[in-house]
Amino acid sequence: MANNASDDEDETHSAWNDDQRKQQSRVKRRKTNAGRPIATGHRSTRATASLSGILDAFQRGFQLGSTSDEETRDNECFDTVVESLLPEYLQTRHDTWAQRCDIHESGEAIRPLSRYETTAILDYANKKNKATGAPSVAESIILRKIELQRQRGRANAQSPLRALKPPSLTSLQVPQPSAAPSEVLDHLRTIQSTRYEHSFASRLYGLKSRRAPGLIAVDWETRTPWMNLLDDIHEHHSLAHAEREQPGRMRVPITYASLQPRYLSQVHDLLIRVFWDGINISDSLKYSPERCTVIATYGHLVVGVALLSSPQETYITYLAVRAGWDNSQIATTMLYHLISLNPHRDITLHVSANNPAMLLYNRFGFKAEEFIVGFYEDYLSSQSRASMNAFRLRLRR
Numbered sequence: 001m002a003n004n005a006s007d008d009e010d011e012t013h014s015a016w017n018d019d020q021r022k023q024q025s026r027v028k029r030r031k032t033n034a035g036r037p038i039a040t041g042h043r044s045t046r047a048t049a050s051l052s053g054i055l056d057a058f059q060r061g062f063q064l065g066s067t068s069d070e071e072t073r074d075n076e077c078f079d080t081v082v083e084s085l086l087p088e089y090l091q092t093r094h095d096t097w098a099q100r101c102d103i104h105e106s107g108e109a110i111r112p113l114s115r116y117e118t119t120a121i122l123d124y125a126n127k128k129n130k131a132t133g134a135p136s137v138a139e140s141i142i143l144r145k146i147e148l149q150r151q152r153g154r155a156n157a158q159s160p161l162r163a164l165k166p167p168s169l170t171s172l173q174v175p176q177p178s179a180a181p182s183e184v185l186d187h188l189r190t191i192q193s194t195r196y197e198h199s200f201a202s203r204l205y206g207l208k209s210r211r212a213p214g215l216i217a218v219d220w221e222t223r224t225p226w227m228n229l230l231d232d233i234h235e236h237h238s239l240a241h242a243e244r245e246q247p248g249r250m251r252v253p254i255t256y257a258s259l260q261p262r263y264l265s266q267v268h269d270l271l272i273r274v275f276w277d278g279i280n281i282s283d284s285l286k287y288s289p290e291r292c293t294v295i296a297t298y299g300h301l302v303v304g305v306a307l308l309s310s311p312q313e314t315y316i317t318y319l320a321v322r323a324g325w326d327n328s329q330i331a332t333t334m335l336y337h338l339i340s341l342n343p344h345r346d347i348t349l350h351v352s353a354n355n356p357a358m359l360l361y362n363r364f365g366f367k368a369e370e371f372i373v374g375f376y377e378d379y380l381s382s383q384s385r386a387s388m389n390a391f392r393l394r395l396r397r
Contacts, residue, residue, distance in 0.1 A: 118150045214258030214290055216337050222254055226324035227298070252299045254330065256337060259284055259293035259307075266302035267295065274320040276379050281307060281318070291341045294334045296321075306334035314342050316349035319357070331360060339364065339395070347395040350375060353387040366393040 101109045113121070125143050129135050135143065196202050238246045259267070264282060271279040284293055287310045296304030303325040309315040316338070321331050339347060350372070351357055368391045375390035 113146070113149065115150065115153055118146055118153075121146060122150070212255065212257055214260060216256040216258065216294060217333070219254040219256070219333065220251075222328050222330070224254075224303075224325045224328040224330070226303075229324075254303070255297050256333060257295055257297065259289045259295050259305075261285065263295055263297070263302050267305050270302060270305060270320055270322055271318055273323075275318065276381075279318075287311070292338075294337045294341075296325075296330050296334055298325075304330045304334055306331075306338045308338060308342065308347075311342060311345075314345045314347045316347060319349075331357070332363075335360065335364060344397055346397055349393050350390045351393060352376060353389045353391060355386065358391070361393050361395075364395060366395045368392070369394050 097111050101111045103109065122143065125135070125139070234249055259281075264285075267281060268279060271281070284307055291311050292308035294304075294306045295302060302322070304321045306319045307317045309317050319331060319335065347366075349361070349366070351361065353371075370392035372390050372392060374388050376386065376388045380386055380388060
């Protein structure tokens with residue numbers, strides 16, 4: 001009896017150990033499978049892909065776990081089943097993103113933020129606002145839109161006014177504008193519009209004129225002989241062709257600004273006409289042109305120029321006005337601004353003895369300090385009416 005009881009206890013203990021080993025092996029296998037990375041770079045959500053294949057894989061894994069054949073469970077584990085489904089899942093995810101993409105104005109494909117990206121942005125913004133204070137108006141608007149988008153995603157609501165979704169990313173195309181009929185273009189060209197500075201919108205939003213680079217002053221009042229001639233030509237043309245619709249002439253002021261590279265060719269042409277050949281003032285752009293140069297322009301036409309050698313020497317090298325624009329205070333205005341831009345410094349110059357500009361310089365306080373015989377012999381031709389002799393003038397400050 002004792003021997004029989006001992007045999008029964010050994011058989012019971014042996015069977016219990018077998019069941020315990022099987023259970024521990026199943027637990028270890030489940031832990032091992034759970035610890036393996038299964039496509040961690042592609043997060044599957046209900047909003048991004050169809051999960052029917054993944055759910056079938058889970059069901060298959062549960063069925064394998066309930067069988068007693070260990071070799072079958074080892075060869076057909078969950079990872080093995082999912083690995084064959086990953087390409088189909090990734091393609092489904094790609095197609096879903098393609099359907100949700102829109103076309104940007106630049107022609108690029110853009111997609112909405114995922115729920116993970118939306119949550120990460122909101123968490124970062126909240127931490128930043130706690131550290132730095134209240135966000136700006138623009139940041140508040142952006143964060144509010146992101147929050148509304150996340151709420152729509154939770155409620156499975158589609159955002160209104162969305163563009164049509166293309167079937168795939170490869171088929172995204174920028175729509176080409178169709179050519180408008182010639183009749184439509186003719187009607188658009190005949191539309192008369194009010195200039196913004198004279199419109200009601202400018203009175204609501206304000207009118208800010210674009211400041212030209214190096215702008216010094218703008219003169220709307222001066223009328224030169226050339227401007228009067230242009231008005232006479234325009235009026236004569238209107239009277240000669242009264243049956244035609246005459247375009248309105250835009251009023252343009254005389255603008256005073258510092259020397260710019262785009263004016264160099266016109267300045268050289270003006271100085272050569274007034275003085276002599278071979279003049280080149282390109283170096284004036286290197287020596288503080290905002291203090292040493294004043295250019296008078298009418299629209300895009302250079303009508304006057306006044307130049308200093310440098311802020312340290314303050315020697316007036318050239319002062320000239322285009323023919324037809326003289327006797328209109330342009331030279332006086334340029335000289336005034338040139339002196340104003342260099343206060344507390346003496347200004348010197350040389351002028352021909354019979355040059356009428358002597359009267360202009362005397363009005364500004366220039367005094368003759370030296371008479372130089374033959375100063376302009378190397379510059380003026382023998383047929384020139386200007387005197388070869390020169391006065392050296394100084395404006396003491």
